[in-house]
Amino acid sequence: MSVELNHTIVHALDKRESAEFFAELLGLEITGEWGPFVAVALSNGVTLDFATAPADKITMQHYAFLVSEEEFDAAYTRIKERGIEHYADPHRRQPGEINHNDGGRGVYFMDPAGHAMELLTVPYGGWPA
Numbered sequence: 001m002s003v004e005l006n007h008t009i010v011h012a013l014d015k016r017e018s019a020e021f022f023a024e025l026l027g028l029e030i031t032g033e034w035g036p037f038v039a040v041a042l043s044n045g046v047t048l049d050f051a052t053a054p055a056d057k058i059t060m061q062h063y064a065f066l067v068s069e070e071e072f073d074a075a076y077t078r079i080k081e082r083g084i085e086h087y088a089d090p091h092r093r094q095p096g097e098i099n100h101n102d103g104g105r106g107v108y109f110m111d112p113a114g115h116a117m118e119l120l121t122v123p124y125g126g127w128p129a
Contacts, residue, residue, distance in 0.1 A: 004045075004046075005046050006045075006046065006047070007039070007046060007047040007048070007049050008046070008047075008048060008049065009037070009049045009050075009051050010048050010049065010050045010051070010061070010063070010113075010115065011051055011052075011053040011057065011058045011059075011113065012050045012051065012052055012053065012058070012111075012112065012113040013052065013053075013055060013058070013112060013113050014052060014112070015036070015037070015038045015050040015051055015052040016038055016050075017112050018050045018111055018112050018113050019038040019039075019040050019048075019050040021111055021112050022040055022048065022050075022111065022117075023040045024078070025075055025078050025079065026065070026067070026071065026075055026119075027071065027074055027075070028040050028041070028042070029041075031047065032047075036051045036052065037049040037050065037051050038050045038051075042065075048063075058113055058114065060114050060115055060116060061115050061116070062090070062115070062116040062117075062118065063115060063116070063117050063118070064117075064118040064119075064120060065117070065118065065119050065120070066120055066121070066123060067119050067120070067121060068121065069105075069121050071119075072105055072107075072119055072121050075119055076098065076107060076119075079107065079109060084109050085109060085110070086098075086107050086108060086109040087107070087108045087109070088106070088107065088108070089108065090108055090116065090118070092108070101120075101122070101124070102122045102123070102124060102125060102126040103122050103126060104120060104121035104122025105120070105121050105122075106118060106119060106120040106121070107119050
């Protein structure tokens, strides 16, 4: 059997709020809720399992998502419509902009729990030859 990432737990101040924020922004659906988790499935089968945690127990994480050009357009439109602060860079020095790295586009923004989210249309280093 090959090794694949199956799921990861994303700590949130409010699991439902964070799951809905993420799902709505990317045009996804909440795919399950069991125990302390609200799950959002990605197209490759990996689930993000959102779990409520106390604010002092949440450590900021970075989550980067490879999306199509069409998905990027739709998500970026939602980001702008909702007035979500966003940046072209991970250091948040280029507010209100996107980047054009490796022949694609990218944007960074924070989720409700303070995690750094990134959308990109081309993997870093470009597509394999």
